[in-house]
Structures are given as structure tokens and as C-alpha cells.
Amino acid sequence: MSREGPVTGIVLVGVGGQGILLATQIAARAALIAGYDVKTNEVHGMAQRGGSVVAQIRYGARVYSPLVPDGSAAVILSLERIEALRFASYLAPEGLAVVSTQAIVPVTVSSGQASYPADAEERLRARFPRLVYVDAVSVGERLCDTRVANVVLLGAMSTALFLPPECWAEAIGQCVKPRFVDINRRAFEEGKALAAAVH
Amino acid sequence: MSQALQTRSLLSGNEAIARGAWEAGVTVATGYPGTPSTEILEFASRYKEDIYCEWSPNEKVALEVAAGASLSGARVIVTMKHVGLNVAADPLMTLSYIGTVGGLVVCVADDPGMHSSQNEQDTRHYARLGKIPILEPADSGQARDFILLAMEISERYGTPVILRSTTRVSHSSSAVTLGERTARAASGGFVKDPARFVPIPLYGRPMRTKVEERLNAMKEEVSSSAANVVEWGERSLGIIAEGIAYQYVRELAPQASVLRIGWVWPFPDSLIREFAAGVKKVLVVEELDPILEEHVRSLGIACEGKSVVPAIGELSSDRLASALGGNGNTPTAVRGQAAAVTKAAEAAAEGLPARPPVLCPACPHRGIFYALGKFDVVVTGDIGCYSLGVFPPLRRIDTILCMGAGISMAHGMQKAGEKRKVVGIVGDSTFFHSGITGLLDVAYNQGTSTIIVVDNRTTAMTGHQDHPGTGRTLLGEETITASIEVFGRACGIKNIATVDPYDIKRTVEAIRTAVESDEPWLIVARSPCPLSMKKNPGEPRKVNQELCRKCKLCLRLGCPAIEWVNDEIRVNELLCGGCAMCEKTCKEGAFQAASGACNES
Numbered sequence: 001m002s003r004e005g006p007v008t009g010i011v012l013v014g015v016g017g018q019g020i021l022l023a024t025q026i027a028a029r030a031a032l033i034a035g036y037d038v039k040t041n042e043v044h045g046m047a048q049r050g051g052s053v054v055a056q057i058r059y060g061a062r063v064y065s066p067l068v069p070d071g072s073a074a075v076i077l078s079l080e081r082i083e084a085l086r087f088a089s090y091l092a093p094e095g096l097a098v099v100s101t102q103a104i105v106p107v108t109v110s111s112g113q114a115s116y117p118a119d120a121e122e123r124l125r126a127r128f129p130r131l132v133y134v135d136a137v138s139v140g141e142r143l144c145d146t147r148v149a150n151v152v153l154l155g156a157m158s159t160a161l162f163l164p165p166e167c168w169a170e171a172i173g174q175c176v177k178p179r180f181v182d183i184n185r186r187a188f189e190e191g192k193a194l195a196a197a198v199h
Numbered sequence: 200m201s202q203a204l205q206t207r208s209l210l211s212g213n214e215a216i217a218r219g220a221w222e223a224g225v226t227v228a229t230g231y232p233g234t235p236s237t238e239i240l241e242f243a244s245r246y247k248e249d250i251y252c253e254w255s256p257n258e259k260v261a262l263e264v265a266a267g268a269s270l271s272g273a274r275v276i277v278t279m280k281h282v283g284l285n286v287a288a289d290p291l292m293t294l295s296y297i298g299t300v301g302g303l304v305v306c307v308a309d310d311p312g313m314h315s316s317q318n319e320q321d322t323r324h325y326a327r328l329g330k331i332p333i334l335e336p337a338d339s340g341q342a343r344d345f346i347l348l349a350m351e352i353s354e355r356y357g358t359p360v361i362l363r364s365t366t367r368v369s370h371s372s373s374a375v376t377l378g379e380r381t382a383r384a385a386s387g388g389f390v391k392d393p394a395r396f397v398p399i400p401l402y403g404r405p406m407r408t409k410v411e412e413r414l415n416a417m418k419e420e421v422s423s424s425a426a427n428v429v430e431w432g433e434r435s436l437g438i439i440a441e442g443i444a445y446q447y448v449r450e451l452a453p454q455a456s457v458l459r460i461g462w463v464w465p466f467p468d469s470l471i472r473e474f475a476a477g478v479k480k481v482l483v484v485e486e487l488d489p490i491l492e493e494h495v496r497s498l499g500i501a502c503e504g505k506s507v508v509p510a511i512g513e514l515s516s517d518r519l520a521s522a523l524g525g526n527g528n529t530p531t532a533v534r535g536q537a538a539a540v541t542k543a544a545e546a547a548a549e550g551l552p553a554r555p556p557v558l559c560p561a562c563p564h565r566g567i568f569y570a571l572g573k574f575d576v577v578v579t580g581d582i583g584c585y586s587l588g589v590f591p592p593l594r595r596i597d598t599i600l601c602m603g604a605g606i607s608m609a610h611g612m613q614k615a616g617e618k619r620k621v622v623g624i625v626g627d628s629t630f631f632h633s634g635i636t637g638l639l640d641v642a643y644n645q646g647t648s649t650i651i652v653v654d655n656r657t658t659a660m661t662g663h664q665d666h667p668g669t670g671r672t673l674l675g676e677e678t679i680t681a682s683i684e685v686f687g688r689a690c691g692i693k694n695i696a697t698v699d700p701y702d703i704k705r706t707v708e709a710i711r712t713a714v715e716s717d718e719p720w721l722i723v724a725r726s727p728c729p730l731s732m733k734k735n736p737g738e739p740r741k742v743n744q745e746l747c748r749k750c751k752l753c754l755r756l757g758c759p760a761i762e763w764v765n766d767e768i769r770v771n772e773l774l775c776g777g778c779a780m781c782e783k784t785c786k787e788g789a790f791q792a793a794s795g796a797c798n799e800s
Binding site for chain 1: 209211234235237238314315338367370371372373374445446447449450515516517520546547548550551552553554555556557558559584587590591592660662751754755757758759761762763764771774
């Protein structure tokens, strides 16, 4: 027995409230527009209250399970610095990690029960041979809206996937309110350029 | 169906269920929020021109409303999470006898793996208990198809039908082919027929017989239904899989023969026999309990099942791969690879600080838990965001059982002679759901516990749904605002206080008065959920480091916006909601409103 056909897996991680669901929708829509069978999975409810959250996307000729198998994701996108490390097991050995430099201190740290790793960047570089480590929030600030940080990361992530550029542009158009489409498309392009500069 | 509408859309399982209900001509939809079922009704309410939708106070009421609608001839869905069906079990068991007129489908979402639930009970047991057919979709496309099928079954056999989804069906998206809404003749209304609708023993006994006849009549159809399909492949191993488990099986074993079961109960006996006869070995793959497996064995068919497939938690293709590896049936290569990768990843994740869910910055519940930290009391908690009060540093929830138990268990502990004062906590939506009867018990049976309703004016945990206390309905209409205090008085509680939980000093005083009293108290801690309001209570705070003496008292609030970094207390201004509770706990006055507003657009 073996897994059937080439299915591409994407894992998006972060902290509840960071906007993972929108990023997931855009990427899934881009794959659908490109003509693939697509499945996604999200976490709702309790975990969304500031906890670690994971969303998953799989696309290919035919997708059965909505869950990305361990060690198989083409990309892991992390909206928070250390969450990429927590869920690193999803990534395929040759996969790309796109990680925001943003650090959100968990309450276990602020209350003194644990410490936030000071060597997060070293650990990311050691764990992920292909890493785009990007200050997406600053890019957002430059574009006058920090909320587009997730789309900056999507742009960076798109460099490791083989979806036509027009599918991404169309997906953003479908998933974002009309007045935010332009800024999100610009954010996406910024992310793409950043990734191209890194690897 | 017109060509124009034959579009494929990416829908979540919950959205697909709502879409299917609309296409099936449903005109009434009821439910109570509960992860992972909540969005079904929210999506259904987008069709409000065609479907009357309501959040009922609880699942029992929701099902009773649905039953009434069905008896009037309407097609109706009722939605809830698995534990909600426990609340609705009473009407469901007898509705099975009375039967339905318009199609009635109970959409129940199970939560294997307990992502957002207090247990992982398997709803399929209810089908057998109530002698009710149950369908289980494996993706969004089937979720839509099965609602249409379930409506048909319900009307053809006059029975309620359960549609069981799970977290990975409800919250996964996949492509769905959309159809048009079925035109149905307007209902003629309720037709009086006591022998059919009034199960006093005289009429109830014949109903009981009819239930069995109905199940027998269904048996043939179950085996020939499009919901149950044999996919022949290699004959050395035949896998019987149901619901989402089918997807994991297909992914791991594309060559195997698979009996895919979507209409789960009554069991498709003749199809199972035919399938088993065509393969050398049979393996049953189902999430949670071995319901299907035990039945296959009862047919005299030897099979493997829970001997290899985990019965606890949800499945995945990874989990199944390692399970089947031990059975000699699978992919050692896959398993080996997964193990190696996991090991490498473990090193990367080593020593990372845990990130459990927390009460949000500026959450008003924090004030209550912080205040309760000052008293040596037992706190019986309940289901909602405030469950998170269990975590350090607050740690002010001592028990949780089910909706409403926060009140009743406090009463029980007190009556058992607990030496400490017992404080029961419920949320506003939970109070209306099943807290009122508990409060009535406290008053009626002369209890002395202190009951706190943490009223944040919404059903927050499930994503901010309205309830009888919010003044608004699911359809967005303005309505009455049920008063918790008035309910308290009506129950006979004499001592009632309303506090603003952000005002820690007065909250502590109110709790002190209550717990030192030998009478029952009802404290309503009222402040709207900032997330629900989309408005923070104030300007972000910052720390004046010259005043801060680093006593860390503020860290006891467990606020995600207050950080202890490089031997300094800091406020993360991006997270801070300006509730100013830190300011109120700080004896040095080190917390101040940050000057300069955030420049976010």
C-alpha cells in the first residue's frame, strides 16, 4: 500500500486570533481555482482563545483525508516565531518554512512557569534548511495595515507551491472585502519578493 | 437542476449541511451552539428568506420546537454537539415512537479527540437506543447529499433521522456541487390524530410495535442505498469503513476492497455479508466505539477492528498507518518515515513553553477569578470560556461536569456538609440553557451556596451567538431581554447583587458579603465580551518602570498582555484591551494609560 498520487500539503500555524482562517481560505481557494481537488481543516472553539492553532490544506488530483500526514507538508507557514518549531513535524524534509518574526508570549511564560526561547532564530535555522524568516508585521505597517501580515506570508509561501500567480490574485479577490483587495494583493507581492530574496 | 447552478463550491461540512437543508426545502431550523456544530445554524440563517432559524435556550427545547414544526408538516433540521444530544435525548426517544410528518433531521456533531468538549461520546449509540436511522457523511459533498437523503428517509418511514458529523467533517472544507431548492407543496397544517401523536400507554404500545416494523421495512433499503457502497479492489483484505474513517482508509490503501458505509444504522446486513464473502480478511475501521465491528461479528463474520484500530481519540491516516503496521497489513515504509520525522521534530519542539488557550486580554471573567482567589472556597464551574479559569495562575475552577452543573453541584457539596463555602459559576447563556432549574433547587431546598453568573452578554466560546438575554435573535431581530436577576427573584433568591467584574474592589466586597452569609446569594457579574462588541473597554496600558517594584502581583491576573520580560513587567500594547484591571491590582500605580493611539488603520 502507498499513498495515492501527488498531494500537496500546507500547514498553517499560529496563535488563536491571528487570522489563520483567512490565510487558509485564500490558499485553498487558489488551489481550487487552479483546478485541483482541495480539502482544508481548521480548529474552532476553545483552542481559538489565544492557544496554539493549526489549519491544514491539501490539494491534488484527488484528495481523501483533510489531514496532512506527518513529514509530508510542502510548506509550513507560521504567524508566530516559535509555533513553527512546535509543529515542525508536519514539514517534509525538503519543505519550506515561512515564519513571521512576531513573538507572542504565552501566559505560561508571562506567569513565570516557563521561558520563551531566546534562541528561537537559531533553532529555526537549525531545524529548517529552507527558511524564510520575515518581519511580516513591519511589511504590513509599511503598507499601512498590520492585519495583512498573514497575506505577506502567503506570498512568501506561494514560491514553494506550483499554483499560477493569477489563481492567487483571483483567490484574494474572492476572499477579501473589495476595499481591501488591493492592499492584500500588494502584501502578497511583497511576500513573494522577500522569499525570492532569501532563497 | 439548472446548469447554471451546477457549480462546485468549497464549503465546510457545516456549511454543506446548511446548504443541503436549504436545497431540501427545510423551512424551520433550530439548535443550540456547540463546537463543532455551531456554524450549521449560522449558515442556515443566511437563507432566512426561506428558513426560519432560531437559537433555542437549549437542545431539548430546540428538538421539541423541531418536533412541533414537523408535526405541522414542515421539513426541519435541529443542530447540536454530541453532549447536546444528551439534553435532547428525552424528546428524541419518544419522538421515535410518535414519528414525524415533515422530514426531521437531528444534526449532531461529535468531537473525537475532544478538541473542544468535555467527553468524546459516540452518538451512534443513540441511534440504536432510540431506534432511529443514522447517516454519517465523510466530507462536505456527502454532508449536502445526506441531508437530502435523510429528509427523504424521515418522510418515507415517518421517523426522525440523525445526521452525525465529526470535527473533521464539520470543520473541513471540500468541493460541493450545489443544487436548487426543492419546491414542496405548502403544508396543510397539523392533522389531529391522537392514536398517532399521543403516546399514552393505550396508544403508545402500538407505536412501539410500529417502530420495529419500520426498522424491518428499512433493512432492504439500507443495503441498496447509495450511501453504502462497495468499492472492489484487491480481495486479500476487505475494509469496512464509515464516516471520515473512509478517507483515511482510502488514502492508505488505494488498492484494497472497501465497503464504505454512510447509512450506519440500521446496519446494511446483506451488503456486509456480500462484501465479507468476497474478501479473504475483513477489517473494520471506525472512530471511537466498536459498534460496527461488534455487529459484523454478530453476523458470524470474523474480523479485526479495535484489536488494531485505536478506540480512543480521533483517527488520521498517520494513526491508522501505525496501527495497521502492527497487523502486518501496511506500510512499514510510511510508518518508519513518520517515526523518523517525528523524532527530529521533537527535538525542535523541546522545551517550548506550552501555549494553552487563555482568557483573552480584557476578558471580564478574569475579574471574577482574580477576586475569588482571595477566598478559601470551593468553586464548581461550568461550560464556557470561563472554563479557562482552571489554568494557572488563576486556578479558580475546581469542578466541571456539564451545562448547568456549576449551580447544582455547588448545592450538592454544601448539602453534603462541605466545610468551605461553595461558589457555583455559570455563564449567561448556560444560565438560560439549564442553570435556572439548579438555582430554583438552591432556593427551594434552602441551600446556602453563592451562585455567580458571569454575564458577558453573549455565548462567547462558540463564537458569539445570541441567547434570551441579549435582546436579539439569530435572525437579527430585536426581542425581549431576559433578566437573570428577575429569574433569581422569581426562584425565591432574596440576596441578589450585580457587579462590574472590572471593578475588582467591589467584586471582592460582593463575594465577601455572599460567602460570609448563611443565605443563598446570586451575584451577576455583568460586562460585555470585548471580542463580541468588537470594542475594547479602554486605552492600552503601559508600565511606568520607575514606579514598578516588580512584586508581580499583576501576573496573577493571567493576562496575555502582561509580560515578564528581561526582569521587567511590560504591557504588550497590541494585545492590551485597556480593561485596567492591572491598574486596579497594582499597589504602586505603575500601570498607566499609554499615550498615543495605535496607528492601525
